[in-house]
Amino acid sequence: DAGITQSPRHKVTETGTPVTLRCHQTENHRYMYWYRQDPGHGLRLIHYSYGVKDTDKGEVSDGYSVSRSKTEDFLLTLESATSSQTSVYFCAISTGEAARDTQYFGPGTRLTVL
């Protein structure tokens, strides 16, 4: 158990509304990641963080922003949700000191945008 929690676990929202998903880790690991998982596409990296206030884009970052003001929390924000952002979102952490190190995943958040 890597001590990762995500909230909320399920959310239904309407197009155009802002949405923030939270990832929390119980230890002080440097690297945290946000993915989305969709049928036929697998896991796709949205953004990742390598420290407080240090973040970088992944392959599907458009329409998403992130913030990390504390080591233990990594927030993913959809400024204006669209139906194409309906997905399952996973947070992950790496216990190593490099972005390529093994990752451990949270339980996921199922987001539906109507």
Add this chain to the structure above:
Amino acid sequence: TQLLEQSPQFLSIQEGENLTVYCNSSSVFSSLQWYRQEPGEGPVLLVTVVTGGEVKKLKRLTFQFGDARKDSSLHITAAQPGDTGLYLCAGGRSGNTPLVFGKGTRLSVIA
């Protein structure tokens, strides 16, 4: 272009059968991870291999990293319904970039 190709995409077998799934690339990886994901849950790490030619066993699961560190395989002996799930491989590259994930093999073991 998918950096890591997994095959087959779907596999449905009877309990007790053996199976092998593959994770292939034209790129060299410094490490290769295998995960299993069950419905409604996040991926769970099964193994990490880091040395070319390395073989690791986890009960009925055998993982192999190719000699050239471009491919990997997962072999399951005497599959059980509890093995059902999505199997994902992920590779670590040189440089400080995040893991690359394959799209997965969805395995169904029928009792």
